[in-house]
Amino acid sequence: GDSVTQMEGPVTLSEEAFLTINCTYTATGYPSLFWYVQYPGEGLQLLLKATKADDKGSNKGFEATYRKETTSFHLEKGSVQVSDSAVYFCALSSYGQNFVFGPGTRLSVLP
Amino acid sequence: DAGITQSPRHKVTETGTPVTLRCHQTENHRYMYWYRQDPGHGLRLIHYSYGVKDTDKGEVSDGYSVSRSKTEDFLLTLESATSSQTSVYFCAISGKGLAGELLGTGELFFGEGSRLTVL
Numbered sequence: 650g651d652s653v654t655q656m657e658g659p660v661t662l663s664e665e666a667f668l669t670i671n672c673t674y675t676a677t678g679y680p681s682l683f684w685y686v687q688y689p690g691e692g693l694q695l696l697l698k699a700t701k702a703d704d705k706g707s708n709k710g711f712e713a714t715y716r717k718e719t720t721s722f723h724l725e726k727g728s729v730q731v732s733d734s735a736v737y738f739c740a741l742s743s744y745g746q747n748f749v750f751g752p753g754t755r756l757s758v759l760p
Numbered sequence: 761d762a763g764i765t766q767s768p769r770h771k772v773t774e775t776g777t778p779v780t781l782r783c784h785q786t787e788n789h790r791y792m793y794w795y796r797q798d799p800g801h802g803l804r805l806i807h808y809s810y811g812v813k814d815t816d817k818g819e820v821s822d823g824y825s826v827s828r829s830k831t832e833d834f835l836l837t838l839e840s841a842t843s844s845q846t847s848v849y850f851c852a853i854s855g856k857g858l859a860g861e862l863l864g865t866g867e868l869f870f871g872e873g874s875r876l877t878v879l
Contacts (some may be wrong), residue, residue, distance in 0.1 A: 657800075683867060692850055692870035693803075696797050700866075739803060739866075746810070746854055750867055752802035 651676040653752035655739045662729055662758050668752045670724040672713075673738035680741040682706075682715050682722040687736045696724075696737070729758045732759070761783050763787045766851050766871040772844040779838040783851030785831075792834040793868070794818075796847040803850065809834055810845065822859050841878045849874045 655672040662668060672684065681700045685693040697706030702717035711726045722739060739751040763786035773779055780858045783792060793808040795818075805818030807826040815826050823845060840844055851871040 675848075681866060685870075687785075692872045693866045694870065698867055742866070742868075746856065748793075748805075748852075748854075750795075750803040752800060759818075 651680065651728075651741060651743060651747070651749045653739050653741055653749050656754055656757055657752050659757060661754040662756070663729045664731055664758055664760050666758075668724070668726040668729045668733075668756070670739075670756070672722045672724065672738055674718075674720050674722065674741050676743060676749075678743055679717075680743045682713070683740040683742065684711070684713055684722070685725050685738040685740060685757060686724075687738065689735070693738060709755035714751075729756070731758045731760050734758045762855060764871040766853060767872045768874060769819060769872065770875050772877045772879065773841055775842055776840050779841050779876065779878075781836045781849055781851075781873060781876070782807075783834045783836070785834075785853050787853060787869075788831060788857060789853040790831075790856050790860065792828065793852040793854070794824075794834070794836045795808045795850045795852060796820065796845075797850060797873070798847050806836065806849075831877075838876075841876075841879050845876065847876060849876060 652675045683698045684696040684731045686696045687693045687717035699706040699709040705714045714723045736755050738753045756757045765784045767782045793807040795803040804820045809828040827835045852868045855866045856867045
């Protein structure tokens with residue numbers, strides 16, 4: 650079945666550092682890919698998405714590109730802030746109704 | 761705000777007691793889901809619904825049942841709670857309407873979670 654693998658962390662960075670969180674997937678067909686973010690005590694909220702190969706999703710300075718050849722959707726940000734501290738989940742969806750999530754990566758950004 | 765509310769938000773109960781968690785949506789989304797979140801496991805699907813009275817099992821459905829008697833409510837029941845069911849439970853709705861039409865951009869919208877502790 651479909652699956653998502655991502656680095657589990659925790660990842661600890663200093664403010665203004667560059668962030669990469671790796672995500673790779675296994676799926677039949679052509680899934681949509683997502684990054685969700687979960688701030689402490691809250692539910693998950695969509696950070697960005699991409700629906701087809703070579704699409705780039707972006708939001709709040711975060712970016713991820715749908716790479717079909719490497720089955721990857723790595724999350725990047727050029728300069729992280731303390732307020733970016735959260736848990737980040739990579740996910741895929743086939744046919745818009747079956748969603749599979751990675752285990753989540755906890756990010757801590759130190760001032 | 762996708763109009764999803766979960767209740768209760770926090771509950772402590774004892775082993776062997778029944779527990780029901782409620783998810784309420786105001787968006788007329790067709791698909792509703794119950795996930796549990798545990799350290800090291802991310803989110804795991806318990807059950808989902810694709811319409812009124814239409815439900816199916818997810819990957820961790822043992823010990824759980826669900827019901828959906830109307831579009832806006834999706835109930836998760838633990839018939840006899842066990843300590844292994846201590847978790848944070850999230851309800852979600854997907855971006856498809858009652859006729860299967862795409863709403864928004866097709867992503868999942870989540871409630872704020874219900875933290876359940878079984879002693």
